[in-house]
Amino acid sequence: MVDKLPEEEHPKPAFGWAARDQSGVLSPFKFSRRATGEKDVAFKVLYCGICHSDLHMVKNEWGVTQYPLIPGHEIVGVVTEVGSKVEKFKVGDKVGVGCMVGSCRSCDSCDNNLENYCSKKILTYGAKYYDGTVTYGGYSDHMVADEHFIVRIPNNLPLDAGAPLLCAGITVYSPLRYFGLDKPGMHVGIVGLGGLGHVAVKFARAMGVKVTVISTSPNKKQEALENLGADSFLVSRDQDQMQAAMGTLDGIIDTVSAVHPLLPLVALLKSHGKLVLVGAPEKPLELPVFPLITGRKTVGGSCFGGIKETQEMIDFAAKHNITADIEVIPMDYVNTAMERVLKADVRYRFVIDVGKTLKPAV
Numbered sequence: 609m610v611d612k613l614p615e616e617e618h619p620k621p622a623f624g625w626a627a628r629d630q631s632g633v634l635s636p637f638k639f640s641r642r643a644t645g646e647k648d649v650a651f652k653v654l655y656c657g658i659c660h661s662d663l664h665m666v667k668n669e670w671g672v673t674q675y676p677l678i679p680g681h682e683i684v685g686v687v688t689e690v691g692s693k694v695e696k697f698k699v700g701d702k703v704g705v706g707c708m709v710g711s712c713r714s715c716d717s718c719d720n721n722l723e724n725y726c727s728k729k730i731l732t733y734g735a736k737y738y739d740g741t742v743t744y745g746g747y748s749d750h751m752v753a754d755e756h757f758i759v760r761i762p763n764n765l766p767l768d769a770g771a772p773l774l775c776a777g778i779t780v781y782s783p784l785r786y787f788g789l790d791k792p793g794m795h796v797g798i799v800g801l802g803g804l805g806h807v808a809v810k811f812a813r814a815m816g817v818k819v820t821v822i823s824t825s826p827n828k829k830q831e832a833l834e835n836l837g838a839d840s841f842l843v844s845r846d847q848d849q850m851q852a853a854m855g856t857l858d859g860i861i862d863t864v865s866a867v868h869p870l871l872p873l874v875a876l877l878k879s880h881g882k883l884v885l886v887g888a889p890e891k892p893l894e895l896p897v898f899p900l901i902t903g904r905k906t907v908g909g910s911c912f913g914g915i916k917e918t919q920e921m922i923d924f925a926a927k928h929n930i931t932a933d934i935e936v937i938p939m940d941y942v943n944t945a946m947e948r949v950l951k952a953d954v955r956y957r958f959v960i961d962v963g964k965t966l967k968p969a970v
Contacts, residue, residue, distance in 0.1 A: 614639035614676065617741050623968045624748025625942060626676040632666035634942050637676055639744055641752045646691040649758045651703050654963035656746035657682030657772035657932070658942070660803060660865055661888070663949050665734055669890055673734060680746030681707045681732040682774045684767045685963070694755045702761040704922070706774035707732055707912045709743060709753045721916040723757075747942065749966055759919050762926035769931035772803060772957040773922060775912060776932060780808035780861055781921040783884040783910035784815065789859040792816030797860040797876060799844070801828045801836075804863035804886060806956040807932055809836045811921075812861075814928040820857065822873070831955075835933075844872060855879075863887050870907070871896045879903045886910050932957045938965035 615621065618640035626637035644650045662679035664670050684704040687697055697703060710730030711723035718726050730737055733745030761770055780798075784790045795818040798808045805821070809832065812819045820840045821832040832838040842849050850872050857876045865887035873883055874896065883905065885893075895907060913921065925931065933956045937945055945958045960966075 616640065618642040620750075620752070622744070622748055622750060623966065624678045624744065625939060625966075626678045626744075626747075627666040628676050630668045632663070632946065634666065634747065634946070637678065639678070639748075641750060642739070642741075644689045644691050644752055646693040647754050647756075648691045648752050649687055649694055649697050649703065649755045650689040650750060650752045651685040651687045652750050652963065653683055653746055653748060654685040654961075655768045655771045655936075656680040656684075656960045656962050657775065657934075658945055658949060658958040658960065659772075659775045660949060661775075663946055664888075666946065674742065677734050678744040678747050679733055680748070680960075681705070682771045682776070682959075683732070683746030683751055684761055684771045684774070685751065688750070690755075696755055697758060697760070702763065702767060704759045704761050704771065704774050705732060705746070705751055705753050705757060706759065706778060706918055709757050710738060713756075721914040723914050724912050746962070747939070747960065749962070749968070757915060759915065759922055762923060765922065765926040766931060768936055768959050768961070769934050770922070770925070771959050772932035772934065773807065773925055773930075774918065776803045776807050776957065777811070777925060777930075778913040778918045778921050779886050779910070780804050780863065781811050781924070782913035782917055783861055783886060783908075784808070784811060784817075785917070786910065787859060787882050787884055787908065789861070789882065790815040790817065794818065794858045795820065795856060797822050797842075797857045797873075798838075798863065799823075799860060799873060800863040800887065801825070801832055801956070802863060802952060803932070803957045806836055807930070808861050808863060809838050810930045811924075813837050814924070814930060820853070822860070822876070850876070857881055859884065861886060865889055867891050867893060870894065871899065874899045874905055874907070877903065877905050880905065882906045882908060884908050884910055932959075934959045936961050939967070940965070
């Protein structure tokens with residue numbers, strides 16, 4: 609059997625930008641989306657955030673990429689069609705899709721609204737869907753997804769600045785809730801002031817938590833304290849500052865995706881404190897065990913969130929006016945944006961204006 613071309617796999621013509629090889633360079637790409645099934649919601653993509661994992665994936669830095677790859681899992685838009693058995697959405701609704709578009713729906717994780725931990729979860733791009741075709745992400749003109757994996761975007765949440773919450777937002781909101789670091793009066797550290805970190809500060813503050821930002825960059829202090837509302841700021845390379853703060857934090861959300869030492873962070877925790885990693889460095893980190901034992905400290909991880917919690921997070925963000933700080937870009941700027949993401953040259957999330965700037969290939 610001859611493999612069908614991407615634009616022939618499904619009945620609905622589609623258009624986006626894809627990476628073709630490990631150079632990671634994106635360019636216009638014709639493909640197709642499935643017809644809207646009875647439980648499907650189809651929507652016109654208006655905005656899509658650029659996540660750090662998009663950069664890893666287009667360059668195959670995690671070793672799992674299959675090309676061509678259309679990235680994008682911070683996708684928002686307006687519903688254009690719903691299947692006959694869709695109950696929660698109608699044409700014209702503002703909706704979003706985050707990091708996944710499928711799961712087995714029958715395992716313990718799925719039964720407990722934790723589809724993100726299902727061993728058979730289907731990621732929004734670069735994965736195999738139930739029908740055996742490849743999933744394509746939000747750097748594209750429209751999306752089709754099962755209504756279970758669609759999130760409603762409240763009317764008072766701006767679509768452009770709300771888009772990054774579908775990955776960056778839930779990735780920090782979920783561990784704050786799960787690890788109990790959401791109690792008013794607690795003291796939580798946020799490591800790294802990038803796409804995830806700046807949103808983590810906002811969520812933690814809205815939960816009534818005291819927030820210390822921990823960064824290698826002294827020049828981010830003013831931004832952290834004045835613009836984002838953090839209570840204090842630590843330069844992680846300043847041994848005197850780190851020494852003075854030892855044993856002061858109930859928990860830490862570590863958003864850094866580069867290799868970095870954990871020992872100084874563990875030292876900042878009070879006894880029984882929790883260090884939660886949500887960044888994904890390419891190489892293993894060194895973990896000192898003695899400080900964990902002597903302080904009964906925990907090191908854990910967290911992977912975005914289930915659909916129910918993602919909706920809860922979006923509603924919480926709308927209630928507390930939490931959005932990402934964004935730089936909106938046209939589609940044809942995406943390769944330059946990727947280079948800037950690599951250099952951390954963005955405050956703090958690029959969002960592609962797909963609706964206005966994605967021009968179909970002739």
